[in-house]
Amino acid sequence: MPQITLFHSPNTRSSGTLVLLEELGAPYALQVLDMKAGENRQPAYLAVNPMGKVPAILDDGALVTEQVAVFIHLADRFPEAGLAPPLGDPLRGPYLRWMAFYAGSFEPAVVDRASGRPDLDPRMSPYGSYDTVMETLRAQLVPGPWLLGERFTAADVLWGGALAWTMMFGVVPKLPEFTAYSARVTARPAVQRVRERDAALAAAQDTARGAKG
Structure with missing residues (x-):
């Protein structure tokens, strides 16, 4: 079973990718970024995506960026979930x-x-x-x-x-x-689960930034 790593910041475009992973029932790990703290503009993440944008995923070492490309890749990667019409399907x-x-x-x-x-x-x-x-x-x-x-x-x-x-x-x-x-x-x-998770992640990031300040 493939392992997907999602570079994610709560309440951003990557939240949609997190919903998709939940809908697919795919195994994944999160690398959480605090975009309010500028972590997406630091060298460590710019080495992943020079655009400094999320989502980005690593799929068994293969990097995929750009939201729509990520969606197409993931939905095709897990065909058993039925979320992408296959080649030959009229849809x-x-x-x-x-x-x-x-x-x-x-x-x-x-x-x-x-x-x-x-x-x-x-x-x-x-x-x-x-x-x-x-x-x-x-x-x-x-x-x-x-x-x-x-x-x-x-x-x-x-x-x-x-x-x-x-x-x-x-x-x-x-x-x-x-x-x-x-x-x-x-x-x-799946959307409700991600909203709850994002709220907790965002609150933790707010607390961490406050402690540093």
């Missing part, structure tokens, strides 16, 4: 589409909106327009209950958590399709 293409759409369209559109950047000419923008991104996602979620219909996949772990965070910060509208979908994902036991 494989749509599954990869929505993984790529998240990284290539949704996140850039949300960051641009949150930063107050003016809209680019759609011909120059990698995602077209913010409104088009939101409507494309909304329409995909209408049939429900999951992103690909009746089948729950790793893509739902990714998207459910992302929508919860972005709606909370007001950079994504609280459309009925978004709120209902996110609620279904975040109600899952």
